[in-house]
Amino acid sequence: MTMSRALWWIAGLLSLFGGCRDAVGDEVADLILHHGKVVTVDRDFSVRQALAVKGGRLLRVGDDDDVLKLQGPGTVLVDLGGRMVLPGLIDSHTHPTDASMTEFDHPIPEMETIGDVLDYIRARAVALGPDKWVVVRQVFITRLKERRYPTREELDRVAPANPVLFATGPDASLNSAALKLSGIDKDFRPEGPGKVEIDPATGAPTGILRNLTRYVKATPSERAPSELDRDKRLVELFADYNSVGITAVIDRDADAQAVERYGRLHEAGALSIRMGVSHGVTNLGPIDEILAEIRRVAAHPLRRGGPMLRIVGVKLYLDGGMLTGSAFMREPWGVSKIYSIDDPTYKGVLFIPRERLVPMVRAAVESGLQFTAHSVGDGAVHALLDAYEEVDKQTPVGPTRPCITHSNFMSREAIEKASRLGVAVDVQPAWLYLDTPTLSAHFGNDRLRFFQPLRSLFAAGVVVGGGSDHMQKIGSLRSINPYNPFLGMWVAVSRRAKGYEGRLHPEEALTREQAIRLYTINNAKLLFLEDKIGSLEAGKRADFTVIDRDLLACPEAEIRATRVLSTYLDGKRIFDRSE
Template identity: 70%
Template sequence: MIVPNTAARPLILALGLVAVSSDARAQDPPTADLIVHNGKVVTVDGDFTIAQALAVSEGTLIRVGSDEEVMATRGPETEVVDLGGKTVVPGLIDSHTHPTGASMIEFDHPIPDLETVADVLDYIARRAGEVGEGNWVVVRQVFITRLQEQRYPTREELDRVAPQNPVLFATGPDASLNSLALELSGIDKDFEPEGPGKVERDPETGEPTGILRNLTRYVKVEDPGQSPTEQERDDRLVALFRDYNSVGLTAVIDRNASETDITQYERLEDADALTLRLGISRGVGTSGDLGAIEEEIRGVADHPLFRAGPMLRIVGIKMFLDGGMLTGSAYMREPWGVSDIYSIDDPHYKGVLFIPPDRLEPMVRAAVESGLQFTAHSVGDGAVHALLDAYEAVNEDTPIAPTRPCITHSNFMSAEAIEQAARLGVVLDIQPAWLYLDVRTLAAQFGYDRLRWFQPLRSIFEAGVTVGGGSDHMQKVGSFRSINPYNPFLGMWVAITRQARGYEGRFHPEEALSREQALRFYTINNAKLLFLEDRVGSLEEGKLADFVVLDRDLLTCPEGEIREITVHSTYLGGEPVYEQASD
């Protein structure tokens, strides 16, 4: 049974008048278009109330409560769905995706699962034969932390399998190149890059080893793949959104959208082809004239989609502050340490910081003054603290909390970083699947103790910081096969169990979330990152009817089954956007 949401009832307050009795609602109920009943409705409201049923009219929840209360809204044309005891949760939200790019990765050829260096080399050899001699072979986002050998393929290995083709093995901002790729890109013994980045060199000869840190901008790559038409791009993106729906997602945030991406999203919205809600962090570059960057940031706030309707909206901007933990370039407060895994030979190397503090602060200020949410890819604790310090500096004269400034990834933290984020009103965007996929390698590199504050989710929740769960989905369609996996139940399972692939035991279990917290992580918390918590994220009267019917009870099923949960149906604004095929 649910306690009636009296805050949502209309009140008549005037001279000599009293509030309308709560009984009036039952006497003259509105008529529902849709009723789902006889279930367990997990509302994720402030009290985490459990109801039995809900009623929808014109896309909005008009009643959430007992079967009897909700059935009072039934009319002659009302569609009634008997849940048969199934569990209903609010529509799930992913705080970090890259849909336009991810949907196109396998456009011209399928990419197999690459789990070993041998798999990578076999794929490169095969692609070299397919694209022809002299053409580039490109492998993107196959992270060394997830390869069995936990290392980059070497220059010599790439030369052996594709001697007549330039090869780029790129993992985010870092890469491994073969000899021909280095030669064509002009990266030799005398090459000196401008700006942040590093060429790894043989300590005896000074020749490049083929490993580049944040220098792929210098690689003169030409992709030999086919060029899709606009319609093909749209069709593949819509297909990806349908797959998002199949795992309960009713909203996502694109965390680095270009103007072209935004135009595509607008085109799909105009065609009524969107099956989920989209928030956008507009990508803004960090190099070049500072004044021009500030002007570009302010221009984002002038876009018609800035804080537009609940279907498609710009929430802010996105920048890149450091490298990655998957590639060995995240900016840390202490040195990484010499590493065969990451090909690091400098004991003082701390990673790569892309934006110096004297440039970061004015960028943040331009966003805050424009009312935009600022976020930056900040993986290492050095980057996290650098961004928090910039937020602190701006906050001294311009309150930042109303813009919900964000830290994206925020994997390596500290107790003081959490306290500072809570005090400033900073929100976080974290990907628990990274813990699942990468802790095996990170523990080998840093050791258990140094990783005490790696994704410290419980401490973040207890400090009152709003943190949203995301995937950073980059490539491939398929919630488990994708890079990175976007199945939200896997993310919840990881956050609850702190278990990782290839790692024995539970990783800092003191930071595990409860099931209630894990569900908030992917619902109401992400609604706050979207600035839509008054419309979505919980099942309350007056909110949009975004909800998901599950095959089992997330709150009580055996812990090991959480990641196996499947979706029976997904509703967006009261309309089904996914229904499980019947046997």
């Protein structure tokens, strides 16, 4: 053997032995959870006994004997005692900055009847004093026992010295003082879509406005929060997300201030939630300015953000809502006392015509952004899918994972087109839970055949993610809408609703495995992070939660009662129920 070859051989051996020594060192876990039921949510939905973590990542997932071999002197051992472990849960649709501030000034009680609403308004009027605005937002009439707005006369009676606004998005009910201050009388004529309801006997406004809340001149009556207050409340909300196993969310309409706040918290090490952002973009104004705004979002540094904070795309509003009777439908809504619809040809409201929608979608796709739009009615869903199809003729839309937000009313054709184009769907089971009684009373069972058709979407290979549309309050079950993912899973599996007998089209119920995927790997795909989170596989981030029951075997009714015992992000425990 020549000297040069001998040196090469010795160097190779040293390298090999050094590599082996390093590999052995690397194979010592920081943390091991064992003697449990670890639901991996991998391709085969494997269920293992243990997992090992090192450096914030999953080192190994497998049987107890195999994983416990990675124990070293400093390894922290957690005996699960048979408990189940799930990947960190993900919510595909939240509004954290607004939701966290809802009760900053004072607690807001749950309101289920007109009486509850009036009692709250009376109490606020007393607390604020005369002439101050009393404002109630997002207490939807479809969720009130009476299924109607409080009347002007009722509002006048409980708050005679205060202007009152009871708003549900673009629709509202006002008392006499609020109408006067807003300049809304029998001669008022709005610009653009909208309607002032008129009393046929007197010709005066009834107080109910349709798609006209923008004209109400309400001024804040509550104390103003500081930036520190906003940060603290947001951190408090994220901690509550963690308490129900949530380790990642998507803000589905973040403005520039929200993005800046998330960035500041991230830099301070105060984020306990992975944040994906759908940056809000207006649909109003010159189309060139809207397209320029979409491209500015694409150029934002957080488009290249890491797994803790990143912008994934843009969000617009395509139609109205089913809670206010303004979602855009393919067929007329029908005359309705609940929704105050007296036009038998009325189909709802579509905010973006095709000639504007297509270039918006094209700008997002060409910029590599995920485009999504609030699309509740089947008319809006079809309009958005048609726009995706038009853009796809020149530029494939699939790689950007275009999305339909809400997509409550669908059709078999819409499901097939979404599958073919690679369009994802962002659905909120809590809406089925809370709104089925009113929807059923109005539309009837047959027309709800493709309301949240979850099983059909899964069968067609559509990536469908589960979310909450959390808008107000901290508290997973008291919030509007509830963000407890186990409630969402139960609804998806049972198709049962509050105050509704039976199951709404049980043929669209998910299996338990599918319901878990709905809040894990599927949402990871909506975040473009399925290679890092969403399942428990070696090499992925160590995000997981330990729960108090076996979701795959417990009685169906108990799914919604599941309690989280601990939650981990990057292998660090961020929630522990024993603390």
